[in-house]
Amino acid sequence: MPDTQTAPNPLFDLTGRRALVTGSSRxxxxxxxxxxxxxxxxxVLNGRDPATLRTTAETLRTExxxxxxxxxxxxxxxxxRRTIPSLGPIDILVNNAGIHRRGPLTDLSTEDxxxxxRTNLTSAFLLGREVARGMIERRRGKIINTCSVMSxxxxxxxxxxxxxxxxxxxxxxxxAVEWGPHNIQVNGIGPGYMRTELNRPLVENPEFNQWICxxxxxxxxxxxxxxxxxxxYLASPASDFITGQVIYVxxxxxxxx
Numbered sequence: 001m002p003d004t005q006t007a008p009n010p011l012f013d014l015t016g017r018r019a020l021v022t023g024s025s026r027x028x029x030x031x032x033x034x035x036x037x038x039x040x041x042x043x044v045l046n047g048r049d050p051a052t053l054r055t056t057a058e059t060l061r062t063e064x065x066x067x068x069x070x071x072x073x074x075x076x077x078x079x080x081r082r083t084i085p086s087l088g089p090i091d092i093l094v095n096n097a098g099i100h101r102r103g104p105l106t107d108l109s110t111e112d113x114x115x116x117x118r119t120n121l122t123s124a125f126l127l128g129r130e131v132a133r134g135m136i137e138r139r140r141g142k143i144i145n146t147c148s149v150m151s152x153x154x155x156x157x158x159x160x161x162x163x164x165x166x167x168x169x170x171x172x173x174x175x176a177v178e179w180g181p182h183n184i185q186v187n188g189i190g191p192g193y194m195r196t197e198l199n200r201p202l203v204e205n206p207e208f209n210q211w212i213c214x215x216x217x218x219x220x221x222x223x224x225x226x227x228x229x230x231x232x233y234l235a236s237p238a239s240d241f242i243t244g245q246v247i248y249v250x251x252x253x254x255x256x257x
Contacts, residue, residue, distance in 0.1 A: 011238040015040035022046045023097030025056045027196040035228025037065035044068045074123035084130045092235045093131045095124035096146040102157045113160045120164035136182045142235045145172045147188040176244030185243040187234045192250025194222045217252030
């Protein structure tokens with residue numbers, strides 16, 4: 001009989017699955033990539049800088065995880081068209097890559113608006129469209145879009161980010177409705193305020209840090225690793241009848257006034 005302490009739960013076992021996680025050289029993407037790989041998936045890491053990506057991949061390999069590398073810009077449509085066919089069949093796509101360019105709406109440049117929308121929203125459409133073609137042929141697939149609490153609420157100076165993440169929530173639902181008949185489940189993860197390199201200036205700002213910890217029912221920032229379980233769940237057979245949903249991993253911030 002199998003050892004019940006070590007045998008993988010088949011509901012969450014990703015052995016034999018191939019996942020592409022964008023923006024996974026660090027931060028939230030790295031945490032989700034590590035979680036998927038620990039669940040048995042072969043994970044294709046993605047980022048724009050080959051050297052940084054290689055360093056991340058080497059670190060994960062020392063942990064005994066099966067990872068590959070694909071350096072390309074998710075905002076570059078031609079790069080996506082060239083790269084995706086070379087990666088082999090993708091069973092799981094995590095659209096995670098994102099950027100921030102903050103500024104008051106009255107001062108926000110069109111360039112900064114377009115850059116955030118292109119990277120945070122349009123890239124999910126471009127990659128989803130390309131990867132879903134193969135999923136449709138195989139009649140199986142999981143797509144996870146990294147949304148945000150800003151898919152639901154907003155605060156000053158991040159209108160472009162909120163618009164992109166709000167759009168990503170609705171793109172998630174549109175993908176789920178259109179591709180559901182092909183046995184493709186599409187869902188979102190909505191992180192709250194996480195301790196990442198991107199958020200370091202906010203974490204180190206005493207006033208903002210106090211505000212976030214006071215605003216969040218769990219009274220702290222989240223750690224990127226706390227997204228891994230939700231990512232594995234949405235990538236696994238355990239979520240086969242769940243689609244078009246966004247699960248918020250936010251310490252309860254959206255539940256509180």
